[in-house]
Amino acid sequence: MKPIYILGISAFYHDSAACLLENDRIVAAAQEERFTRIKHDFSFPINSIKFCLEYGNINVGQLDYIVFYEKPFLKFERLIETHIYYAPKSLTQFIQSMPIWLKERIFIKNIIKKEIEENLNEKLNPKTKILFVPHHLSHAASAFFPSPFEISSILTIDGVGEWATATLGIGEKNKIHFFYELKFPSSLGLLYSSFTYYTGFKVNDGEYKLMGLAPYGNPFSETTKKYIKLIKEKLIVIKGDGSFKLNMNFFTFTTSCKMVNEKKWIELFEIPPRKPESEILQEYADMAYAIQKVLEEILIKMARHLKNLSKQKYLVMAGGVALNCVANSKLLEEKLFEDIWVQPAATDAGGAIGAAYAVYHIFLGKERICSEKDKMEGCFLGPKYSIYEIEKVLKKYPNIYYQKEENFDKLCYKVANLIARKNVIGWFVGRMEFGPRALGARSILADARDAEMQKRINLKIKFREGFRPFAPSVLYEDMKEYFIFDKPSPYMLFTAPICKERRNKLPEDYFSWSIKDKLYFLKSDIPAVTHVDFSARIQTVHKEENYKFWKLIKNFKEVTNCSVVVNTSLNVKDEPIVCTPEDAIKTYLKTEMDYLILENYIVSKRKNE
Amino acid sequence: MELKNLKNLKIIWRTFLFYLLIFQFLFLITHNKIFLFILLSFILIGILFPNFPEYLYQFGFFVGEINTKFILFLIFYFIICPISFIRKFIKRKFVGKEETFWEKIDFKIEKENFEKMG
Numbered sequence A: 001m002k003p004i005y006i007l008g009i010s011a012f013y014h015d016s017a018a019c020l021l022e023n024d025r026i027v028a029a030a031q032e033e034r035f036t037r038i039k040h041d042f043s044f045p046i047n048s049i050k051f052c053l054e055y056g057n058i059n060v061g062q063l064d065y066i067v068f069y070e071k072p073f074l075k076f077e078r079l080i081e082t083h084i085y086y087a088p089k090s091l092t093q094f095i096q097s098m099p100i101w102l103k104e105r106i107f108i109k110n111i112i113k114k115e116i117e118e119n120l121n122e123k124l125n126p127k128t129k130i131l132f133v134p135h136h137l138s139h140a141a142s143a144f145f146p147s148p149f150e151i152s153s154i155l156t157i158d159g160v161g162e163w164a165t166a167t168l169g170i171g172e173k174n175k176i177h178f179f180y181e182l183k184f185p186s187s188l189g190l191l192y193s194s195f196t197y198y199t200g201f202k203v204n205d206g207e208y209k210l211m212g213l214a215p216y217g218n219p220f221s222e223t224t225k226k227y228i229k230l231i232k233e234k235l236i237v238i239k240g241d242g243s244f245k246l247n248m249n250f251f252t253f254t255t256s257c258k259m260v261n262e263k264k265w266i267e268l269f270e271i272p273p274r275k276p277e278s279e280i281l282q283e284y285a286d287m288a289y290a291i292q293k294v295l296e297e298i299l300i301k302m303a304r305h306l307k308n309l310s311k312q313k314y315l316v317m318a319g320g321v322a323l324n325c326v327a328n329s330k331l332l333e334e335k336l337f338e339d340i341w342v343q344p345a346a347t348d349a350g351g352a353i354g355a356a357y358a359v360y361h362i363f364l365g366k367e368r369i370c371s372e373k374d375k376m377e378g379c380f381l382g383p384k385y386s387i388y389e390i391e392k393v394l395k396k397y398p399n400i401y402y403q404k405e406e407n408f409d410k411l412c413y414k415v416a417n418l419i420a421r422k423n424v425i426g427w428f429v430g431r432m433e434f435g436p437r438a439l440g441a442r443s444i445l446a447d448a449r450d451a452e453m454q455k456r457i458n459l460k461i462k463f464r465e466g467f468r469p470f471a472p473s474v475l476y477e478d479m480k481e482y483f484i485f486d487k488p489s490p491y492m493l494f495t496a497p498i499c500k501e502r503r504n505k506l507p508e509d510y511f512s513w514s515i516k517d518k519l520y521f522l523k524s525d526i527p528a529v530t531h532v533d534f535s536a537r538i539q540t541v542h543k544e545e546n547y548k549f550w551k552l553i554k555n556f557k558e559v560t561n562c563s564v565v566v567n568t569s570l571n572v573k574d575e576p577i578v579c580t581p582e583d584a585i586k587t588y589l590k591t592e593m594d595y596l597i598l599e600n601y602i603v604s605k606r607k608n609e
Numbered sequence B: 001m002e003l004k005n006l007k008n009l010k011i012i013w014r015t016f017l018f019y020l021l022i023f024q025f026l027f028l029i030t031h032n033k034i035f036l037f038i039l040l041s042f043i044l045i046g047i048l049f050p051n052f053p054e055y056l057y058q059f060g061f062f063v064g065e066i067n068t069k070f071i072l073f074l075i076f077y078f079i080i081c082p083i084s085f086i087r088k089f090i091k092r093k094f095v096g097k098e099e100t101f102w103e104k105i106d107f108k109i110e111k112e113n114f115e116k117m118g
Ligand SMILES: [Fe+2]
Pocket: A135, A139, A158, A159, A160, A161, A319, A320, A347, A348
């Protein structure tokens, strides 16, 4: 029988992406930023679409459905309603946002058609339908349909879609049903982003940094306690069922491009907003800790309410907030659900996958066949490059040296030895990851036992803030030797505490230490991946799903007796993860990375190495 | 503002001169030669300063932007603001009395709904 091809598209907010479904199989998916090299690129994802069709080996005319991940008219309605509600304060926003909506976005159907036909030089099949899925249904579908659960509770939380900012629902077979939603401007995502902004990080980008900063906060200090109290008393009203309302006197994201009313926040917290790139004072770390705690409290209350409504054993999650792996782990610890599955591309990029799945299962009513394994293919859904393509690129760079190792097992052994000798390795192998995490296809790898490694990679290779932690990739079968954790975590969406026997004893006054002192204190025997609170954003590596990466770590274990390596994305600060061999070489050349592995090639900057 | 290609610019410039010529014919009937003077001036400027059409185009674009903003400004003060005022007057909401802020979802997950943009 002829397969059904569905192209999912998300665009125009942040993280534009496209995905191609062939029946219920994800053939390909990629974010536009990887091709345009503009981080969080929100433009129409024509490059991603082109890649998906090429990878799927189909032409435009073969597409049965094209689906956009939200309802543009509903979003436009929300914008107008917001301008009306906040008038006259909303004048600037109104004048800024209206032209682009009136000229382009409400004509999205035409834009999709025009962009595809003009850029790919092919006509759409007149039978191809262009469909629209509500934003949070896209999130919910991206969480439920690829998950390994037959029936499950669904929780979606983000900044904002059309109106909804969070939804509670249930998925069963090929259906999704929603119970409730929270509406704009009550948004957990935007609340967290407001603190991201105030602590000097970029909104829609720095949320991860804020989460990484939180453990540097002093949980016992008066400042931290005061911040938590102020947030809960002045900024937000939280109900027992996890629903909440923001006190909009303190927020300005509805009327300006600034997130908060700075004057009021200065009065409230008695500290000015941190200037980007300036030194991080302890107060900002305490603030990060405070908002993280409030977020966790709300998330757990929401999940408990959802459990009461759905009475289900499992939970699936999506939406930007679901990338908060610290909160995800707190939720797991609560044991409200037997298991939790989080869509690895939980932000709007994953909406492309969700929208496509919603068409297949809900619109077309196709049966959903569930298996133990999820449908994300380990997130390796992007482009891959042949040896021939890599050779061609390598020849363009006379200042690098390279040697080919035909036998991949031998290559792994060599690389394992290089890592053991304290080298930092760029690892470019197989299909690029979809979603924000590098999972062993476009990664920077290093020895987790090296105490200096975190500082070295942050400052000399990634050129980013020194406080930011690195994730460990561990052989799944050896996970329990290192971490107190008992489920697979192939997508780095949970944190796990380091085993107690591996930890070094903390000095009594540790919590009152400065951020720098905490950072450089030797915390465990795998210090490069141990965060200041002994947690680690764990990736379990499985032989069946991620063989080449598994083989490398296995070899590293044979050489060092350690089954953990540092794994961080192959990019530098403010750049997207690399996509092509050329991107990888450019990144390699502008950093102090020691070696770069391009499939079977070992690349170095010096001769005879 | 970036012009996509020079070809477009030339077409716009020639069309502009063509319109001036048409106007001149119209005004000749009424014995007015002002447009002939403007037309010749523009041709001369165009020859002496080859970049002039681009500046003129950018000026037009700028005027268009200002116009859009001005119209939006009027819409905001004459439509958005009065609606806002009336709504706030009729519907004064008291926050904090609700037991929950969760709301029942008002969109239906039905097949027909997928084809709608709103
Ligand atoms: Fe979203």
